[in-house]
Amino acid sequence: MPLAIRHVRITPIAFRDPPLLNAAGIHEPWALRSIIEIETACGRVGINETYGDLSMLEVLSKAAPALQGLSPWDLNTMETRVAALVAPGQTGSEFLGEQISLAPGTHVSKNVAKVISAFEVAMLDLQGQLAGAPIVDVLGGAARDAVPFSAYLFFKYGQHIGQPDAADPWGEGLTPEQMVAQARQMIVTYGFKSIKLKAGALPPEQEVQALLALAKAFPGAPLRIDPNANWTVATSLKVVEQLRGVLEYCEDPAPGLEGMAEVARQCEVPLATNMVVTDLKEFRRNVEMGCPVKIVLSDHHYWGGMRATQRLATMCQTFGLGVSMHSNSHLGISLMAMTHLAASVPQLSYACDTHYPWQDDEVVQGGRMRFENGSLRVTRTPGLGVTLDREALARLHDNYLNTSIRHRDDLAQMRKYAPAFTGKQPRF
Numbered sequence: 364m365p366l367a368i369r370h371v372r373i374t375p376i377a378f379r380d381p382p383l384l385n386a387a388g389i390h391e392p393w394a395l396r397s398i399i400e401i402e403t404a405c406g407r408v409g410i411n412e413t414y415g416d417l418s419m420l421e422v423l424s425k426a427a428p429a430l431q432g433l434s435p436w437d438l439n440t441m442e443t444r445v446a447a448l449v450a451p452g453q454t455g456s457e458f459l460g461e462q463i464s465l466a467p468g469t470h471v472s473k474n475v476a477k478v479i480s481a482f483e484v485a486m487l488d489l490q491g492q493l494a495g496a497p498i499v500d501v502l503g504g505a506a507r508d509a510v511p512f513s514a515y516l517f518f519k520y521g522q523h524i525g526q527p528d529a530a531d532p533w534g535e536g537l538t539p540e541q542m543v544a545q546a547r548q549m550i551v552t553y554g555f556k557s558i559k560l561k562a563g564a565l566p567p568e569q570e571v572q573a574l575l576a577l578a579k580a581f582p583g584a585p586l587r588i589d590p591n592a593n594w595t596v597a598t599s600l601k602v603v604e605q606l607r608g609v610l611e612y613c614e615d616p617a618p619g620l621e622g623m624a625e626v627a628r629q630c631e632v633p634l635a636t637n638m639v640v641t642d643l644k645e646f647r648r649n650v651e652m653g654c655p656v657k658i659v660l661s662d663h664h665y666w667g668g669m670r671a672t673q674r675l676a677t678m679c680q681t682f683g684l685g686v687s688m689h690s691n692s693h694l695g696i697s698l699m700a701m702t703h704l705a706a707s708v709p710q711l712s713y714a715c716d717t718h719y720p721w722q723d724d725e726v727v728q729g730g731r732m733r734f735e736n737g738s739l740r741v742t743r744t745p746g747l748g749v750t751l752d753r754e755a756l757a758r759l760h761d762n763y764l765n766t767s768i769r770h771r772d773d774l775a776q777m778r779k780y781a782p783a784f785t786g787k788q789p790r791f
Contacts (some may be wrong), residue, residue: 365405366434366493371427371482372400375415376759377766378724380692381531383517386563386593387786388777392523393766394692397423398726398756401430401485409435409489410751412696412726413481413664417769418471422449426478435489438670445478467641467665476642476667483668484700484747491746498700498748499741502669502707509738510705511714513587514555515690516545517721518564518573524779533721537565539576546577549720555737556584557611557714563590567598567791571605578609585714589614592638595789596625603630611713612658612685615639618789620648620655627655635660637689642666646675650682658685658713664697669704676710685712692718695727699742699749706741726759728752 380394395415429444521535599616614635635658727749742748
């Protein structure tokens with residue numbers, strides 16, 4: 364059978380990440396990802412990019428035999444086999460440090476969904492190549508030719524401790540003036556039309572002042588703030604009041620769906636999440652509670668793939684909810700997968716998140732993706748529309764081999780700056 368899957372290659376990579384602040388601490392100097400290659404008996408290869416922490420590599424390796432002999436079209440059998448091999452709570456050498464995770468994608472309960480997504484996108488890439496069509500067409504066709512993304516701002520230090528040779532062109536970002544300069548640099552470079560501020564890192568008063576400065580500098584630009592549930596309900600309500608008339612939406616202000624519901628009861632600003640509605644069980648709870656969360660930020664990497672995200676978008680439409688996309692540190696394969704998926708979702712309500720401007724490396728041929736007026740065009744070549752740069756893959760894999768980081772730990776990294784930092788949440 365020339366279409367039968369014969370090989371699954373998983374290559375961990377590492378690339379530079381700036382010292383970006385968040386509720387859990389600060390980004391480590393290296394971000395981890397893994398590159399998936401699924402090869403058929405006839406030598407055709409489908410690719411994908413996903414998480415690269417050690418526990419993810421272990422479950423990917425455990426599940427890879429499930430693909431042997433399958434056709435790239437047999438996604439349902441792949442999902443059944445993966446679910447049988449990877450128990451939701453199976454951890455291997457899962458990191459059990461003190462850090463409170465801000466990213467649902469790191470949680471072991473998402474293992475099955477993460478592995479299914481990792482393989483699904485590569486198989487869809489193969490399907491597109493075989494059909495001579497881009498993935499967006501395999502998913503039902505494009506609802507838009509280009510997908511809008513948002514300028515994703517972070518408070519940040521000027522450089523990582525102990526990393527003097529890692530040049531950071533963005534510089535420090537702590538004051539309102541510095542954050543306006545950061546936004547201007549992103550908007551000039553990429554053309555973004557909306558702005559998101561990652562909050563929960565500094566005292567709320569400072570973060571409010573930064574957002575007010577952004578509103579003044581960029582009148583009419585949709586603004587969002589995301590403290591990653593690091594505010595109490597009282598602080599959330601105070602901040603929302605201080606930002607009255609400024610916010611497009613407020614993302615994950617308070618912990619838990621109950622905390623979000625309490626905030627929603629007392630404010631008019633729509634609440635968004637990528638932390639408390641992250642699977643269908645949580646979606647149902649949100650609905651049963653009267654939908655305090657009005658905007659779901661999906662992430663195909665941990666929602667179970669592209670088709671699962673399309674189903675989620677339909678459910679959001681059914682219950683009158685907005686839908687957009689969450690992001691983590693990533694390269695061009697993930698960005699292009701997000702773009703094909705977002706283009707296939709008519710219900711997409713808001714510009715998507717992306718960390719892409721914060722990275723300066725790439726693993727695909729042709730180098731960095733090019734934004735036009737804040738949007739990325741959907742490729743029309745068969746499949747995902749990008750191919751691996753083998754030299755870049757080898758170099759980024761060498762980075763992985765030469766760094767000791769195997770699990771992202773923003774808390775431990777922050778303690779290099781502030782030894783007494785606990786990461787306790789909510790702190791404000």
